[in-house]
Amino acid sequence: MVFPKKFLWGASTSAFQIEGAYDEDGKGLTTMDIRSFKDSDTIADTKIAMDHYHKYKEDVALMKELGMTAYRMSISWARVLPDGDGEINQKGIDFYNRLFDELVANGITPIVTLYHFDLPIGLVKQYGGFQSRKCIDAFVKYAEICFTHFGDRVKHWLTINEQMVISNLPAFQGIEAQEKSIREKAGWQTYHHMCIAHALVVKKYREMGMTGGIGPVLSYSTYYPASVDPKDVLTAKQVENLKVFCLMDTHFHGKHPQYLINYLTERDLMFTMEAGDEALLANAKPDFIGLNWYTTGVVGAYSDGTDINDAKSELMPRRDRNMPGVAQFYLNPYVEYNEWNWNTDPEGLRYALLGMWERYHLPLLIVENGLGHRDTLENGEVHDTYRIKYLSGMIDNMSLAIDDGVELMAYCPWSFIDVLSSSNGIEKRYGLVYIDRTDSDPKKLERIPKDSYYWYQKCIKNNGSTS
Numbered sequence: 001m002v003f004p005k006k007f008l009w010g011a012s013t014s015a016f017q018i019e020g021a022y023d024e025d026g027k028g029l030t031t032m033d034i035r036s037f038k039d040s041d042t043i044a045d046t047k048i049a050m051d052h053y054h055k056y057k058e059d060v061a062l063m064k065e066l067g068m069t070a071y072r073m074s075i076s077w078a079r080v081l082p083d084g085d086g087e088i089n090q091k092g093i094d095f096y097n098r099l100f101d102e103l104v105a106n107g108i109t110p111i112v113t114l115y116h117f118d119l120p121i122g123l124v125k126q127y128g129g130f131q132s133r134k135c136i137d138a139f140v141k142y143a144e145i146c147f148t149h150f151g152d153r154v155k156h157w158l159t160i161n162e163q164m165v166i167s168n169l170p171a172f173q174g175i176e177a178q179e180k181s182i183r184e185k186a187g188w189q190t191y192h193h194m195c196i197a198h199a200l201v202v203k204k205y206r207e208m209g210m211t212g213g214i215g216p217v218l219s220y221s222t223y224y225p226a227s228v229d230p231k232d233v234l235t236a237k238q239v240e241n242l243k244v245f246c247l248m249d250t251h252f253h254g255k256h257p258q259y260l261i262n263y264l265t266e267r268d269l270m271f272t273m274e275a276g277d278e279a280l281l282a283n284a285k286p287d288f289i290g291l292n293w294y295t296t297g298v299v300g301a302y303s304d305g306t307d308i309n310d311a312k313s314e315l316m317p318r319r320d321r322n323m324p325g326v327a328q329f330y331l332n333p334y335v336e337y338n339e340w341n342w343n344t345d346p347e348g349l350r351y352a353l354l355g356m357w358e359r360y361h362l363p364l365l366i367v368e369n370g371l372g373h374r375d376t377l378e379n380g381e382v383h384d385t386y387r388i389k390y391l392s393g394m395i396d397n398m399s400l401a402i403d404d405g406v407e408l409m410a411y412c413p414w415s416f417i418d419v420l421s422s423s424n425g426i427e428k429r430y431g432l433v434y435i436d437r438t439d440s441d442p443k444k445l446e447r448i449p450k451d452s453y454y455w456y457q458k459c460i461k462n463n464g465s466t467s
């Protein structure tokens with residue numbers, strides 16, 4: 001299969017994971033800064049990160065050299081609006097202007113997420129974050145500022161990165177100090193408010209007459225049934241609905257699906273909806289869907305609760321959290337797992353793309369997909385053959401999905417350079433480019449292309465040929 005002519009070959013990052021300069025030039029603090037400072041004696045924090053704020057020209061030069069035609073990144077909300085919704089920080093606008101100019105001058109299409117986990121602390125302090133509807137207004141205002149300043153160069157916008165993950169992780173929302181029972185319900189209220197925020201931003205984009213497209217970023221793991229027992233098959237469907245599709249169903253159909261409302265009502269977790277919310281959610285169908293897809297999971301009907309989360313909870317990826325009364329999770333004997341128990345399942349990607357396409361018939365962009373590993377630098381080189389194998393399997397299966405009729409627009413593996421892992425510091429690396437630093441020692445942050453960089457360069461040059 002030949003990838004379409006306009007196919008965007010890119011790579012991915014996010015602001016808090018690479019920029020550093022966490023309080024420079026007027027930037028405000030975010031939930032991700034605060035969270036990273038907690039273990040900062042052992043795990044690298046956001047203070048310097050990969051120093052992309054100062055080294056962006058060098059990074060864009062490496063993108064160009066790689067042959068990237070797209071770059072998926074995020075804007076730091078608190079760099080643009082230090083308190084989240086107060087005064088604009090002109091120096092923040094200036095930084096992104098310089099970066100977008102540099103990308104466009106090098107023929108690289110920016111694919112830009114507005115909010116990738118890093119909620120300004122000012123919004124948590126003033127309103128309790130997205131638990132409050134005031135945060136919805138703040139997000140729409142921030143989005144409007146970004147569209148106004150950067151919309152001439154940015155034509156691919158992504159609203160909220162992995163809303164479902166944010167809703168499930170209190171520290172991401174800045175509400176970790178609250179009691180567990182309250183936090184869970186608050187998480188679902190946050191979820192509902194973010195659904196409205198997403199819808200209003202999509203509508204704002206259209207009202208402003210912007211030329212380009214806008215959509216969400218879903219955290220998408222595919223779930224297989226643990227057996228052909230109909231109860232397991234149904235459970236796999238329910239888990240995928242509750243973890244992935246409920247959000248996209250809301251974005252697509254403009255209302256929360258009944259299966260989600262039932263699930264939450266039965267558990268006394270249902271969020272409060274105000275009169276008029278249905279109208280706010282309606283008529284905001286996205287132009288495309290951004291997918292963060294890494295792994296597949298295996299689920300069975302919940303019986304005795306002895307799922308692998310109980311037995312090996314420290315090993316399980318956060319997306320495979322136990323769902324008491326609904327599902328228990330299993331390891332898949334047919335695929336390989338890395339040390340953090342994320343598996344490599346390229347056929348799973350083809351299956352996922354087909355499922356997403358069949359359900360919505362919207363163009364898809366893979367904006368994250370990759371393999372975390374403890375890479376080693378040997379005589380100035382990184383021989384990450386395991387990553388090449390991972391990426392190669394994924395690209396082959398993307399091409400088969402395109403053959404099957406899926407409209408896939410872009411591939412942006414995670415990550416372009418090594419980043420701060422959102423849970424494991426720098427030691428768990430995903431990048432095509434090695435950053436020479438450790439958790440405790442930033443060293444000189446030298447950029448060293450890995451073998452996967454040169455392999456991907458060849459792959460892009462040959463329009464997706466992986467051999």
Ligand code: BGP
Binds near residue numbers: 014424
């Ligand atoms: C996604 C996030 C990314 C990135 C990635 C890898 O969920 O959008 O920001 O962190 O996962 O996760 P981790 O760094 O925890 O391995």
